[in-house]
Amino acid sequence: VIFKNMTWTGYLFDPLTDERYPLDEPRWRSDSGGVLSLAIPGFWNPDDLGHREHSMWRYRESLPIQDEQNILTMGEGFTPLLTWNRRGKKIWIKQEHLFPTGSYKDRGAAVLISKVKELGIRQVVQDSSGNAGCAIAAYCGRAGIACDIYVPADTSPAKLMQIRSYGARMHLIPGSREDTAAAALDAARKKYYASHCWNPFFLHGTKTFAYEIWEQLGQRGPDALVLPVGNGTLLLGAYIGFTDLIQRGLIDKLPKLIGVQSGHCAPLATAFQQHATQPALIEKLPTLAEGIAIATPVRGAEILAAVRDSGGYFITVDETEILSTHRALALQGFYVELTAAAAIAGLDHYLELVVETETIVSVFTGHGLKSACEH
């Protein structure tokens, strides 16, 4: 951790209505019920990075925690960026499954729960398809903050056991992922909603994904970023991070954001195809990619706008591809969860389309051990 207190004051705002709120208010949506964004005036100086520890906290000046004593860390971040020869092309894989809780969600949870601690909040609620629940529960464990995690009853057993181990109170909700979200929203009337979907502090953790890629590629940005999208917490974080890098003159264009969805649950891919600005109403079918099986993403409009702004698009993958890619990856030594394999199946589609010279980065989002008890 870069031990340093921040003197700047950012603010929360609703981009649709321009309502503004101070950072020291325990709030997760605007008065008009909209999703909030976060403005932070600080930014790290590239010249300072050389001697800092290799964790996401090396970008200290961009992270919305004012008092360094509130920082909860397990040394997370700076995951390996692997050079990989895929379908005859040299590409890069950011190995985000190598986080303490086994998924990239630790980036968001470390920042969000540190902020929760800074706000003096002692209990939170959250809902998740599994990995975000693990991450929130772990960092609440670090801080001694009570948490109630709502998950669909059919979540992977390894994830349920992990959430419970951290001491979280777990609520198994029958029905759809949307029923789970509704149950958590209801509970959030009484406790702070530490939601990875609603809460902007989460995205200001995942944005460090972009900064790290920039450093690891040798202070440059990729041409394209192929990412799995459910609630879009990684894609939106990447968008914030790369936009920062443009504004600071460190890169000159956004990477194309290529979102991968399961064909069985593709509200954003469908909306993109239809030139719509809101997620499409879809009938969700069961999918192996449980981590991105989100029919009504809270920040759907924001995701669609980010992908369009970047010149990117969406790719859908089918169940057979997810399964065969998952198996093929393991046979090559890469043990990732099924949702992560969905992204690589999408990457393979993308690689069929692109020119040789693009710098392409994709990601392993969750560890294979996450689905350990299932096959």
Next chain:
Amino acid sequence: VIFKNMTWTGYLFDPLTDERYPLDEPRWRSDSGGVLSLAIPGFWNPDDLGHREHSMWRYRESLPIQDEQNILTMGEGFTPLLTWNRRGKKIWIKQEHLFPTGSYKDRGAAVLISKVKELGIRQVVQDSSGNAGCAIAAYCGRAGIACDIYVPADTSPAKLMQIRSYGARMHLIPGSREDTAAAALDAARKKYYASHCWNPFFLHGTKTFAYEIWEQLGQRGPDALVLPVGNGTLLLGAYIGFTDLIQRGLIDKLPKLIGVQSGHCAPLATAFQQHATQPALIEKLPTLAEGIAIATPVRGAEILAAVRDSGGYFITVDETEILSTHRALALQGFYVELTAAAAIAGLDHYLELVVETETIVSVFTGHGLKSACEH
């Protein structure tokens, strides 16, 4: 990876008989049946590290792979060294559970299987209590090398599934860990024995653990290292690495090596107590710490000599402590496997004994998701 071919030639030798063998011979023990050591003339230059990638391959000049094209890597190494306040003392934890296969064994497997590839070997056998099997199988998957992994029939289901996923042929052996070793030794008459216990290339991967700690502490060594010990692959690697650092003038004394064993299987702790130079013959009882439940460690004499040379000693922990430490760690956000918790239970004993000013490093050896299907 530091793309660089090495021109030095090291050699294998039996320290008991002084027999020497060239490095390019597919051999895993001496003609007289002894365990081999490895002499490598090369060493990395501290001044070169600044601009190298943060993986264990930054120590390229010390790793026994001659042709860089044979290096198999998933970007492993440089795991986070976490500052931790434990029992009122500031200590450090090297988070070795954050490797691609979920344990520190990847250090050894990456080097050993790269060497296997360099030797042109196309099939290997290995035996393991689980984690080493996962690591060997994964890197064989990277290389397309066929492997047969022998494991005790009662190994954790998550580890068995993981080994199988990598495409390894898995052999479940009824009876003890020693029966498993005997079955693998028998198979090793026809195929190369990629054993983490016998094969010295493995230890020349785990030695990078020491180099990384030296860098992460700010180019100095710890006063004490508290490590779990079964076959001693981490402890012996650390001993090699810190001995290198002394020989190069980068530190001036060895850290005390404090070995932690389960009281239910403590051949080395018992021998140490008895001032013996060979592991004690013990009756092994079932233990939660499956990863260190080794009654007859192949390199037992070497481990005892290393611990004595360092001024260290052994600590044993009981089953109740292992379980309660495991639970308490998870409640604090640290999700590790039971064997890893055994080491921290031992660390707690050590912390009761030592003076305030010591720099103490311990380790999380394996991920909690490794025992995901069991509780």
